[in-house]
Amino acid sequence: MSKWVLLGIRSGTKTTRYPSHTESAAGISPGRPKDTLMADKNAQALIRDLCPTGALNPKNDRIAVDYRRCISCRRCARGASTLVDWEESWEWASLSAPDLNASSALGSPFSQSLHIRVLDAGACRACLSEIEQLGKPYYNIHRLGFFMTPTPRHADVLLVAGPVADNMRLPLEKAYDAMPTPKRVVAVGACALSGGVFGPSFTSYGSLKNVIPVDVEIPGCPPPPLAIIHGLLVLTGRRPPAESGATSFLDRRSGT
């Protein structure tokens, strides 16, 4: 007990150095499927049928990935003769509308510091488990100026996980209503983006967007802590958003 100060000093700083340096620890991110070249129609059909949430769609000679739907089940990465490529990264967050500039909308006073209210809108707790890691020594979001607050009255950002279960709609709306302007909403995880494995159903609204406007989307099931940090950094304009949201990728492809 009395030695923990010494132990702490001896072991030094273990906190990740992201975003100023790259992170290279093993298993820091589960990764996600990548947009893959696959010309064979049979292989395309096979892959499409393998995906349980319909995240993989053949588009011309490629397999396009809808990250809003992907639940990282890795079925497309094993168990088939032709596999989808897998990328090891975490900078996945994107702005919900491509022309939205989240940081300028929130204003410069918020670029270095945010207060965050986390809201569980019917999540399976995987996302919440990852969000919990943010406050722990390895990720330590306080060093970046992000703070969790227990009341929406003090919050600038509403961090929501889950497909918005019927019973959680009222608390969600009340919390959003109780926040002072300017306020922003970050949707965490596949459920909040597309309903995930739950989808729109008689008990769930299927997506956060169906209830309140969303500004930043962090895909993943669950997104690793670094992905959530990236999402917050995107919100404050300190990191660029991810290149390829699925829809925008498809749009770009069809446009060219």
Next chain:
Amino acid sequence: MIDVSMLLFLFMATCAVGAALAVVLPDRMNLVVQTVVGIVASAIALAASGAVLLLGLSFDINLWRLPGLGPISLHMDRISALFVFVTALVYLPISLFSVEYMEKYVGRYSIKFFGFFSHLLFASIVLTLAAGDVASFLFAWELMTILSYLLVTYEHREEEVTSAGYLLLSMSEVGTFAAALGLLIIAGSADNLSFSALRNASSGIGEAARWGVFLLTFFGFGVKAGLIPGSSWLPRAHPAAPANCSAVLSGVILNLGIYGIVRVNADLLPASHASQGIVALIVGSLSALIGILYATIDNDMKRMLAHSSIENMGIITACLGAGFVFLASGQSALAGIAFVVAFYHTVNHSLYKALLFLGAGAVDSKVGGRNMNRFGGLIKRMPWTSAWFLIGALSIAALPPFNGFVTEWLTLQTLLQSAVLSAKGLKIAFALCGAMLALTAALAVTCFVKAYGMSFLGMPRSKAAESAAEAKSPTIVSMAMLAALCFIFGITPTYVIPVIDGAVSPVVHQSVTDELVPPFFSGNKTKNPKFSDAFMAEFHDLGAQVGSSVLPGRGLVVLHQGTARNPVIFAMSTSYTFVVLAILIIGSVLVIRLLFRNRVVLRKPVWDGGIRRLFPEMTYTATGFSNPVRVIFEAIFRPSMSENTRETISGHFRTAIRNGREETYVVDRALVNPLIRSSQWLAGLIGLIHSARVNAYAGYVLLTLLAFLVIQTLI
């Protein structure tokens, strides 16, 4: 020139007319006539006592000379006049309040009865205060006790009310008996029963008799004042009585106990021993602390106010005790200050406690209950009542600029002056009692934050509270009058102190106006023996003379400078404080308006954690608010806890658990209940001789005869 004795007879005649009219008129008209007569009588009493207080027209009327009792006379000096003035000041709004309040009794209880006895009570109170001899004093005192009993038991069909009434009557009679005995000990060495004869005879009374008189009258009158150990009738009588009677009881009748203590122990037979003062100081401080502790945890609004009356009477008595100590130690200036503060606090307590009782009555008649757990949110439904109640609560919690602050501050400052005393024991007693009173003041704030917050703020916690309606205008005006008086007595201490000093100075043989109210308005020009020019100039630099061109009087600062041995200065000015507070509040409102003129303000419902609906059951209750106090002072409350579980099949299937908690009042537990038990035990012992056999009774006769024969031979 005003003839005070004429006014006094006019007052008595008005009360008699009122009582007569009350018997004959029909109910609805009766109420209006009673109010009008009550207001007229109060106005006459105000004029009479005001003339005595301000102009010094004391008078002496000799009525009759009765064989064996000596002259029966009415006499009004400034002490009596001060108490009469307070009585009338409180009675006037209460009369106005009764019009609407008594309407709920029409058809259920006799309005005639109420009117008849309330007018007689007013007359008997004034008669008690104006009595000039022991016989008429005791006669008026008894009349007042019985009339107050009759009014307290007005709702005589409730068993709780009648039992509270019997307790009041029996305890008062014990107190009266003790006090009468004390008075008779003094009278034993006097020519006749008039107070002046008693005063002349007092110098020839021995030490033991002095102590006897002090203890008998102090504890005897202390029962009426609600001091421990005679306080257990008060928390039961107040909730039983109608609200206007409670206001009279607390605002007027408790003062009579203080008047009795002052009349005997400061005027007729001045306390000669410092230890007598210490007895008063300790009893007062303990009453204050125990009173406020029970007030804080009580959820019955009127019982809470009753406990708080015990607290305030304790503060007054502690101050009187300090005065006795200073007087016995030859510090007549400090004794004068202590008495002035005690009288001033009596006035203040009457005003704000009457206001709070009227507020409680208005709430009671609109919501139908006194349990604060069932109130809540009344500020939206009864805005005026809640505003005046707030002023009462601020006053009693001793917050400036209201009147409670002035006297609580002066009380603590007076106790701190104990440094001039030479005996170490006295200093220690003063320090401990000062600490108790400081704790009392802090708890009083808690108590009235709870009383106001839980009753008027938040959500309504019952259907009745939800559908409450505002009281009618006479009720609101009566409370507004008292609230205005609380405010006026709060910001004009420098004008009130000289008037009260007129009543005190004959007792301590020194005027304390110079000690407490320095002449800052004219100070630098005239040579002042008490304060040096440099001292006055220093305060002039601070602005103590501001307002001298428009205001009469000596100044607006209450200041006392100790002697060379104890060169402590205390100074305060609620008048300037009020001006500064007003400027700050209005100024900040204006600044905020100006700065945020263009800002959009969004108003959203309160954040409730996202629940579907905020239910009243989820909000803070009065019990919850006072629970920390209840837990911390568990040793004093000594509650007995009970758990009542209802089960279906076995112990594992509980359908309902009811947790009970019962507290016995500490005075009952420590004194009254053992007294009852021991007298019952004694009665049982005596009952043994009732053997119900004729032979035994014949034997008793024989034994008695033998005993008489033996005594006969011995003598």
